[in-house]
Amino acid sequence: MAGRIRKIARRSFLIGSVAVAGGVAFGVYKFRETPPNPLAPTDGAIPLNPFVVITRDGVTIITPKAEMGQGVQSTWAALAAEELDVDWEDITILHGPPAQAYFNSALFGEAVPGLAYKVGPTGAAIRDLAGGGAKLLNLQLTGGSTSTRDGYEKMRMAGATARETLKLVAARRLGVGFGELSTASGEVIARDGRRIPYADLAEEAAQIEPPEIELRDPSQWRYLGRTMPRLDMIPKVTGTARYAVDVRLPGMKFATVRMNPRRTGMFSYDASAALAMEGVEKVIDLGGGIAVVARNTWIAIQAAEAVDIVWEGPVYPETTEALNALALTAFDRSANSTPRDEGDVDKPQDGIEIAAEYEAPWLAHTTMEPMSSAALFSDGKLTLWSGTQAPILARDRTAEAIGIAPEDVELIVPYLGGGYGRRSVADFSILAARVAAAMPDVPVSVTWSREEDMRNDFYRPAAWGRFRGVVLDGQAVLLDGKIASTSLIGDSSPPADPDDWQMGDRELVAGAWDQPYGIPNYRVSGYTARTGMAVGYWRSVGASYNGFFFDTFIDELAFAAQRDPLQFRLEMARREHEPSAAAIEAVAEMSGWGKALPERTALGIGFTYSFGAAVAQVVQVSQRDRGISIDKVWIAADVGRALDPGNLEAQLSGGAIFGLSAAVSGKITFRDGIAEQQNFWDNDALRMQSAPATEVRVLETAYRISGVGEVAVPPAAPALGNALFRLTGQRARRLPFGDTFNLLV
Amino acid sequence: MARTLLINGKVHRVNLPDEVPLLWVLRDELGLTGTKYGCGVAACGACTVHMNGEAVRSCQVALGDVSGAVVTIEGLGSPDNLAVLQQAWADHQVAQCGYCQSGQIMQAADLLARTADPTDDEIDDAMSGNLCRCGTYPRIRAAIHDAAARMKAEA
Structure with a gap:
């Protein structure tokens, strides 16, 4: 992504456009009511986080929300597509990288004191503006049932801005008035019947200032308000949907972890029995536990259970009764x-x-997909495939854990085999990164056993x-x-x-x-x-x-x-x-x-x-x-x-x-x-x-x-x-x- | 020792200890990741495949015990050529997180192969070993009834 951002002011956030290779991206680049991002350069390349990308290859809608079963990626795609006038089957969706501007403004709007059910139009506006605070926390989080509210305006704005900008380019090229143009099925259509596909207008669209737009009235909606076929449905009924646990790369090794189920360290461990097992390649000391790297996940899990570990004790009371008695002292x-x-x-x-x-x-959460991530550490950079609900947190904590800069982590978020809040914690991402860091240049799939998932929830x-x-x-x-x-x-x-x-x-x-x-x-x-x-x-x-x-x-x-x-x-x-x-x-x-x-x-x-x-x-x-x-x-x-x-x-x-x-x-x-x-x-x-x-x-x-x-x-x-x-x-x-x-x- | 497996109509040779479960042969050796690991103890059904035309939990079938043809979700149908059951699943928009659905579909396929028009009780019996944390059971039930009706119409 390069070039100056061209922007229009809208509500509490700004929609801008920027040139990308072979096309244009539209998205949020800044929230108006928040202090400037100290990390962002003030001139030149201001970071823009795209929601709609149009190139010669077609239209991609970026839905930076974890798809953990709730259908959010399809609903966010429908919000943008509603204004953009593209056909449902022509949409490609992408989760997108971790980015500050994808933060969840709705989540923090809810932190404003007062009874939510009493909020009227003015109160709602205050809450939406207060959502800018989430930016300071790097909170790109999927949770709190906030995604629909978060994307409701932003995604439609991005789609509408893209559509109107493309129409401006078409008007110039066809030599007709802007008002004589309409859009449908990914094309701008002139009154005389001439049509130009969006893909052909994209590069030029990046050169012009996006116009002011108005959102369509819900009475005009074609996608929203209707049941749309989920974009992840066919992959999920054919076994072709990829979860983090399914990432496969050439030369990949398979690992599992066994961490202290009391959440402290190890006094000692003896891995000799594990290392003697056929197919076991390595046992890694992770401080609070171990990882076993093997030819396949099953061997890794068998070997991890065979490691003789003397765990340190917990910092909390050891039985349910004692733990609950301690919690109940809060009433005193x-x-x-x-x-x-x-x-x-x-x-x-x-x-x-x-x-x-x-x-x-x-x-416990017991997502059907146990905690899992895949990682590759090479040349001081980490590529991480993790089904996280909090990508920025996962990226930053992972980088910190293996001593690299956050920008040296490329995080890819595949489908999540259930989240329910569990995958907002960065622990499983960090452990996978640490295993990968111990085996440079070797891609590793780290899958927890169900038992590990339940005892380290x-x-x-x-x-x-x-x-x-x-x-x-x-x-x-x-x-x-x-x-x-x-x-x-x-x-x-x-x-x-x-x-x-x-x-x-x-x-x-x-x-x-x-x-x-x-x-x-x-x-x-x-x-x-x-x-x-x-x-x-x-x-x-x-x-x-x-x-x-x-x-x-x-x-x-x-x-x-x-x-x-x-x-x-x-x-x-x-x-x-x-x-x-x-x-x-x-x-x-x-x-x-x-x-x-x-x-x-x-x-x-x-x-x-x-x-x-x-x-x-x-x-x-x-x-x-x-x-x-x-x-x-x-x-x-x-x-x-x-x-x-x-x-x-x-x-x-x-x-x-x-x-x-x-x-x-x-x-x-x-x-x-x-x-x-x-x-x-x-x-x-x-x-x-x-x-x-x-x-x-x-x-x-x-x-x-x-x-x-x-x-x-x-x-x-x-x-x-x-x-x-x-x-x-x-x-x-x-x-x-x-x-x-x-x-x- | 090296063994020869027939999976989705294709012959594969694998050289692994006999006790490695079929699930992990599929996923980690052959890259057939549509079959899922959920529990490792036959308590969730996510790893269900067909062996000799019968639904089995592949986490409980040791490589040394694999006999006859194995069919996984990838062999049932593909995005361009959906099996009737997969089409019914898509039409009823069954999947949420989707992780258990390969196993659900393979188990349902086994049911319909034996019982052309299952009652609700028969669906309960056949599907009780397949866990879905998202709670898609009502749509799974509807999709099975629908697929049964379509198969009947086609027969």
């Missing part, structure tokens, strides 16, 4: 955050008072909720919730910037303090524990446990008030947030709530507002001869605007099943400082026979658009637990429910 200290304190919860209230305590366990921390509430005349008049959990902000989890501690504290109470319910006395406080356990972001983060605590307690309040639990929620939501009320009404209609049910069958409702989306679910359970079956889940979600209804349905259905999997059987326990669970046989998820049927309705009433990668997870556990209560009369206050209830799996 003063609250670290009280983001909502309405009315006066300390004042005695008339009515029926109830209290309940809830518990959620430690959880960054777990969703266990959490506890202590709730107290009062109902009077059928209404909730007081809710006081206290939540304790291990802080997510530590050495291991991005963002690692100390300034982000606030974000960690906010996540600890997310899904409880921010619920759209009119309760006159409503307080939620967070108690931050520091246990030393390796913890991380897990799909829907704080809302993954708070959704369960808060909504189950709402259900308990409804029961105490002798009210229908759905109507109870609906009334509170109506007073506060219409889109949430609409979601609850929709799920009532879908599930036939209130109608007669077959014998030994019950429904439960769950509701959580998270990541900008109101999601209501109803779960149906039934008592069978051998146990309790989860028959069906109805899901109503308000996403503001539905860009791809089919993909939304897939995400919401899959998210609910993911949440139910954890609710039924998900847990990690510790003994001797090591996770006791080893593989899918002792840490399973729902399967074909145990997963419920799903029915989804997408609503578009909220002011802002929201993503859906996470939002169906939080209400799943309470909906199931509340159904189990209706079926059995026993309250489900402790996850996973399979420990208490005889659920069919």
Whole structure:
């Protein structure tokens, strides 16, 4: 990429163009409201991060978001293609390199204090501008259900700017007025029928100033608002999609790692038995563990287990009981955050008072593709293939670990075999780089065993909720919730910037303090524990446990008030947030709530507002001869605007099943400082026979658009637990429910 | 010792210890990476291939025990020539992360080869060994029913 950037000013960011070999690139080069990037030269070559690249070879749309199953690359491609007027089958997508200008502005917009559901147009603008702060953190992160919001304007702007610039070139070349030109199928078309393919205009387009543009009205959309065939679907059904674990290069060696499952160092190790195994080439001392390099991955895994290692002990308590006892001491200290304190919860209230305590366990991510990366270290430079959710972080940490400059790392992000937050940590990228650095000029594929993946995860921390509430005349008049959990902000989890501690504290109470319910006395406080356990972001983060605590307690309040639990929620939501009320009404209609049910069958409702989306679910359970079956889940979600209804349905259905999997059987326990669970046989998820049927309705009433990668997870556990209560009369206050209830799996 | 394998209609010679599982022969020796490693203990089904026309977990079949023709996802169909089942998977937009889908499709192909028009219970039985963390089960079920109907129409 070379030449001066030609730019136009737009909203909070600037779209520019720049010449590339044989064509032109359009993209964001700068965010207006942030300080200048100190790393960027002020004249000459300003870095531009392209979203649309047009050359003689055709149109490439760059989607710098990790494709981990959520369909983001197809949706981002559709956003640009909508304005660009290219045919779906002619689009090539590329993840693109790590780059500051690809930072996730939506993620940091959410860190602005205040209740997200109360945000109107002005507040939304402030939040979008505040998103510029993400740049300072080098945060190109796929997570937080933010991608759709992040790309919604940027990608359409890039596509529209490209289209209008190409039209300017065509007008000049054809000697006709700009207004006489239209575009379709990758061509500029004149009124007299003459057509010029974009590819033929691209090089000249790089020489002219992009014009001011307006985005098309949604009523004109052709791709957006429709279900598009995912661009990764054919590769994924033919085994041709490439994940990091699939990278194959000539002369490649295969390695695995075995790191201290207590996250400290090694006293000693004896690799003689491993080195004597046929096909083993090398054992590398990684300080906190070892890597074995072999002819194939299986031999490497066998040999790694054969290395006799004396591990150092953990910095955290060695058993689940001791670890949890330490975490619970957080309740003995003063609250670290009280983001909502309405009315006066300390004042005695008339009515029926109830209290309940809830518990959620430690959880592993268990992506289907175990942690893996491929790497080649040659001439002081590293090429790294890694399925990371945080490319800039992975690049910088990797460079630091092997003592090279970040610009000497070329990072390629293939498809991710599941992410769920696990791949936002840089550990697996760093280990692969260290193995490669120990074997210069030899490409190496580093695949973790499933056991290594489970015992060296960054777990969703266990959490506890202590709730107290009062109902009077059928209404909730007081809710006081206290939540304790291990802080997510530590050495291991991005963002690692100390300034982000606030974000960690906010996540600890997310899904409880921010619920759209009119309760006159409503307080939620967070108690931050520091246990030393390796913890991380897990799909829907704080809302993954708070959704369960808060909504189950709402259900308990409804029961105490002798009210229908759905109507109870609906009334509170109506007073506060219409889109949430609409979601609850929709799920009532879908599930036939209130109608007669077959014998030994019950429904439960769950509701959580998270990541900008109101999601209501109803779960149906039934008592069978051998146990309790989860028959069906109805899901109503308000996403503001539905860009791809089919993909939304897939995400919401899959998210609910993911949440139910954890609710039924998900847990990690510790003994001797090591996770006791080893593989899918002792840490399973729902399967074909145990997963419920799903029915989804997408609503578009909220002011802002929201993503859906996470939002169906939080209400799943309470909906199931509340159904189990209706079926059995026993309250489900402790996850996973399979420990208490005889659920069919 | 050197062994001869018939994979996707092609003969391969490999020289590896007999105990190396077929999964790793496919992935690391032959570069057939469509077959996935998920657990190594037959608990997830991601490595499912056909051996002698029967679905097997390739992580549990030692090289020394491989007999007869092996078919992997690459041998079932290709992007330009999709098998009926793969077409149904694409039409129902089944895959999310996609990592388990090779195994799901190979297992479903085995089911349909034995049971032309499976009931939901038969689908449950046949597919219970295949884990999908993204929770695509409802679409997998729909795609299997759809593929069964198409195969019937073609027969």
